[in-house]
Amino acid sequence: MEGKEENDSCKNQSKTTHELPPAFKNIYNSYDAFFDSSKEVVVLRNVFNEIREKNDSEFQWTERDIINATTIVDNKEIMSMIIGNLPKLIDRCSLELTCSTFYRICNDKSSQITPFNVEEGVQKYIRDGSKVKCCQNTVYLNIPHTSDSVKSSFMKKAKILETYFKRKPKLVIKNLPIEMASDLNSIPTLDNIKTVVFKTNSQPIFSMHLLNSIPSLNPKNIIFEDYGKSSVDIDEEVVEEMKIDIPILVRNVVLMCGRKNSSCLLKCFEKLKKGSLDQLTFGRFFTIGIVKKDQLLMASHLASYFKNVKVIFKNDISGDVNNSIFKLLDKFNMTTTTPVTYEISFYMSSVGNLFSQILAGQFKEKKDLIWPKYSKISVFRVFRKRQNENGKLTDEEVESLGLGLSQMLNLTIFEFQFDLIKTLDEFSVICRGFRKSIRNIKIYGCSKFSLDHLNILSNGVESLENFSIEGISCSAIKLSLIMSSFNTLKGLHVDFSENYFFENIIEDIVTIDETKGGELVKWPNLDLLDIICIIKKSEYDILERMNRNTPRRSGKFLYFKSSKEATPYCESYCPFYRIIIQKSSKNFGIFRSIFSQDTYEFRDETYFGYDPRSHN
Numbered sequence: 364m365e366g367k368e369e370n371d372s373c374k375n376q377s378k379t380t381h382e383l384p385p386a387f388k389n390i391y392n393s394y395d396a397f398f399d400s401s402k403e404v405v406v407l408r409n410v411f412n413e414i415r416e417k418n419d420s421e422f423q424w425t426e427r428d429i430i431n432a433t434t435i436v437d438n439k440e441i442m443s444m445i446i447g448n449l450p451k452l453i454d455r456c457s458l459e460l461t462c463s464t465f466y467r468i469c470n471d472k473s474s475q476i477t478p479f480n481v482e483e484g485v486q487k488y489i490r491d492g493s494k495v496k497c498c499q500n501t502v503y504l505n506i507p508h509t510s511d512s513v514k515s516s517f518m519k520k521a522k523i524l525e526t527y528f529k530r531k532p533k534l535v536i537k538n539l540p541i542e543m544a545s546d547l548n549s550i551p552t553l554d555n556i557k558t559v560v561f562k563t564n565s566q567p568i569f570s571m572h573l574l575n576s577i578p579s580l581n582p583k584n585i586i587f588e589d590y591g592k593s594s595v596d597i598d599e600e601v602v603e604e605m606k607i608d609i610p611i612l613v614r615n616v617v618l619m620c621g622r623k624n625s626s627c628l629l630k631c632f633e634k635l636k637k638g639s640l641d642q643l644t645f646g647r648f649f650t651i652g653i654v655k656k657d658q659l660l661m662a663s664h665l666a667s668y669f670k671n672v673k674v675i676f677k678n679d680i681s682g683d684v685n686n687s688i689f690k691l692l693d694k695f696n697m698t699t700t701t702p703v704t705y706e707i708s709f710y711m712s713s714v715g716n717l718f719s720q721i722l723a724g725q726f727k728e729k730k731d732l733i734w735p736k737y738s739k740i741s742v743f744r745v746f747r748k749r750q751n752e753n754g755k756l757t758d759e760e761v762e763s764l765g766l767g768l769s770q771m772l773n774l775t776i777f778e779f780q781f782d783l784i785k786t787l788d789e790f791s792v793i794c795r796g797f798r799k800s801i802r803n804i805k806i807y808g809c810s811k812f813s814l815d816h817l818n819i820l821s822n823g824v825e826s827l828e829n830f831s832i833e834g835i836s837c838s839a840i841k842l843s844l845i846m847s848s849f850n851t852l853k854g855l856h857v858d859f860s861e862n863y864f865f866e867n868i869i870e871d872i873v874t875i876d877e878t879k880g881g882e883l884v885k886w887p888n889l890d891l892l893d894i895i896c897i898i899k900k901s902e903y904d905i906l907e908r909m910n911r912n913t914p915r916r917s918g919k920f921l922y923f924k925s926s927k928e929a930t931p932y933c934e935s936y937c938p939f940y941r942i943i944i945q946k947s948s949k950n951f952g953i954f955r956s957i958f959s960q961d962t963y964e965f966r967d968e969t970y971f972g973y974d975p976r977s978h979n
Contacts, residue, residue, distance in 0.1 A: 442468050456522075495520055502527045502556075504547075505537035514546060521550055528552040534580070535560040536573070544576035553577070558584040567620060568627040571607045581612045589620035589648070607631050609640075616669075619646035622658045629661065632668045638701070643669040645695075647677040654694050663697040672701050677708045679748055683760060684709065685767045692736045704773075706742035708959070711754065711783060737770035744778040744959060746807070754783070761789045768796030775802045778959060781834075782808035790816055794823030805831040805958045810860060814839050821848040829957055833858035842871040842894070846887060854954040856893040858927070861939070865902045868894065872944065873909060881912040884920050884944060891950040894942040895925050906942070918948025 435441055446458065446468055459469035494517070496503040502524070506513060528534075529552040536559065539547070547553065559582040561570035567587040574580060609631055618625050643666055666672045674695060680687040687709060697703065745764065747754065756764070761784060768774070777797070784790055801824050806812070809832050817840060827849045835857060846852060859868075872892070874885040882905055898906070906922045913920060925939040943951055 436464075439468060495524065497527050497531065500531055501533040501535055502531050503535045503537065504539055506540065506543060507538040509540040509542045514543065517543065517546055521546075524550050525552050528555050532557040533560065534558070534582075535562055536570070537562050539573060541573055541576055544573060548577045548579045550579070553579040554581060556580060556582055558582055558586065560586040560588060562588045566627060567618075567625060568607065568631070571609075571628070571631055574610060575607055581610045583612055584615045584617070585610075585613055586617040587620045587625070588646075609635060614641040615644070616640065616642075617644040617646060618649050620648055622649055622654070622661070625649065625665070626658075626661050629664060632665065635668050637667050638670055640669045642671045642673060644673040645675065647675050650674060650676050650691075650695055651678075659695070659697060662695075663699045666697060666699040666701045666703070669701055672697075672699070672703045673706060674703060675706045675708075677710075679710045679712050681712045683763045684745065685763050688737070688740075688767060689733045692733055702739075704739050704741045705736075707740060708742075708744040708746065708778075710746050710748040711756070711780075712748040734770055737767065738772040740771045740774055742776040743768070743771060743774055744776075745780060745783065746778070747780045747783055755785050756783050756789070758789070761792050765792040765796040768793065769798070771800075772798055773800050774798060775800055776805075776957060777801060777803070778805040778807070780808055781806045781812060782810070787813075787815055787819070791819050794819050797823045799825055802826060803829040803957050805833075807833050809834040810836050812840070813837050814844075817845065817848060824849070826851050828852065829854040829954060831856040831954075831958055834860055836860040836862045838863065838867055841867055842887075842892070846889065853889060854891040854893075854950065854957075855887075855889055856891075856954065857895070859894070859896040861897050861937075863896060865896055865898050868896060869902070869905065872942065873905065876912060879912070882908045884909050884913040884915070886946075887944060889944075890947070891943070891945040891954050893945075893951065893954065895927055895939055896942070897937045898940040899937050903940070906940075916948070918943075918951075919946070920944055 435445075442465075446465075459466045494504070494506050494513075496505075506517065528550060532555070534556045559574065559580065561567065561573075563570060567589070570587060574585070607630070645662065649662075676691050676695075678687065678691065688707065691707065692705070768777070774797075779793070781790075784793070804820075804824065804827060812832065812835060814837065828851055830845070830849060830852060832845075833856075836859070842855070842857065845855060845857065871887070872885050872894075874883050875881070876883050910920065910922070921943040922940055925941040927939040945951055
């Protein structure tokens with residue numbers, strides 16, 4: 364009888380329910396952000412699936428639930444991942460006050476894990492009146508003036524900014540009065556910021572003065588983006604009185620501003636040793652237009668303080684490509700011993716060949732001097748200008764492009780508008796110009812890209828690592844064929860046209876579970892496979908089953924509606940979807956950073972956002 368009573372007691376005890384702190388609900392609400400086949404996480408999935416079936420108002424836990432929850436809570440690695448994915452700041456702040464263990468995890472850097480976001484790195488220029496904003500990996504400050512109420516409002520957000528700075532590596536300052544420098548400096552996590560972008564209309568020297576007034580802000584990268592005209596001129600005597608220093612940890616400087624506004628920065632560098640910093644980048648606003656001799660001398664002097672210099676050109680051209688390259692390299696001929704590399708983007712217009720012929724005669728005598736500089740071109744892009752929708756390159760221009768590519772001995776990135784050429788032979792001329800240094804290629808407008816084009820490209824490129832191609836409609840070109848054509852391929856993006864059927868894609872991304880019979884993700888031998896294609900409802904169900912059946916970590920298999928729009932064919936209309944399969948959630952962002960995001964407009968996504976005035 365005693366044994367029976369003990370059994371009944373145990374049975375009743377197992378039915379005893381407990382009310383857990385609300386913070387536990389927040390933990391379990393974020394579990395979807397991390398999924399792995401490890402034992403602890405499978406336990407977490409099972410527990411939460413049962414919880415979902417319960418009414419929130421009756422959120423009662425059994426003894427078994429408590430044991431399973433404790434298994435998760437005692438695992439610091441899993442708890443760090445879960446807490447790092449809590450979507451709301453208030454939930455995190457509440458959780459860290461629950462107990463000392465949670466407080467340590469919440470404030471440990473290992474829990475600062477940002478959920479995977481496919482738009483990471485594609486920044487947008489903030490146009491609203493927000494004073495403080497957080498967008499993806501960036502904290503954005505826009506405080507045009509100061510007052511007691513503004514300061515009070517700013518300090519109320521100090522706790523939010525503290526969390527932002529802990530998790531976001533980039534700070535963009537549009538406006539910030541010098542009087543508020545001490546308030547910003549008081550935020551303890553400011554030292555986590557690695558990149559500071561000054562997106563102002565004032566002299567860069569004033570931005571440096573502001574940076575000196577915030578000693579806790581010691582970034583590795585400084586970017587000056589001035590898309591307007593400076594309203595204040597400043598002479599060298601005033602600069603000397605300001606006594607501005609370059610922060611100790613700064614290694615890279617980017618000048619996305621005009622040459623006039625950059626001259627005063629020289630005084631800041633004079634205390635440094637020559638060649639002590641890593642890289643100086645001259646952006647297109649620095650290189651555009653006619654460069655005067657004193658400005659070229661200033662650029663050469665600035666370059667002497669760096670180990671490497673990168674020069675970015677973005678120009679509209681017509682006619683012979685090499686004539687335009689000659690012009691750019693000749694006008695920006697710095698007298699410096701610092702190694703220089705060039706990034707050139709051309710937008711082909713249909714103005715005619717008259718200006719091209721003038722350039723050809725003007726630079727004919729300088730070819731022997733300019734050819735050696737081709738080996739310093741690391742990035743080269745040829746796009747179609749928007750107003751030139753139907754224009755094609757002439758035979759002479761294609762030959763010139765192929766010749767120019769053959770001289771670019773260290774070219775690593777090439778982007779090209781495929782529909783600028785007319786024939787397969789012209790494509791062969793371009794591919795024959797590729798050197799062994801080519802690692803990354805992106806081709807746009809490929810509605811007429813065929814198997815023959817793919818074969819020519821694979822024969823012309825020996826060590827292709829990242830390949831992006833847009834507009835494929837040829838059904839004979841399959842993912843497996845592209846991957847087998849390039850043995851060294853690591854990243855692949857294919858944007859299929861609306862005429863391409865998903866049936867041709869399924870066999871390369873789906874495999875069948877031999878034990879359970881369900882669809883699983885067929886992991887390719889790539890770091891990243893990124894697909895955009897039309898998907899019907901029945902085909903979407905396949906992706907849903909793959910999602911349910913495939914164990915993985917966050918961000919390794921994703922599918923969602925693409926921003927690309929299909930032609931609304933009434934009943935046959937289907938949306939475009941994006942499918943991402945990758946070994947690490949970082950690979951998508953790395954791949955996107957290699958290539959430009961736009962073929963027509965002068966954007967600068969490499970650094971931060973774009974100039975909204977160029978899109979009016």
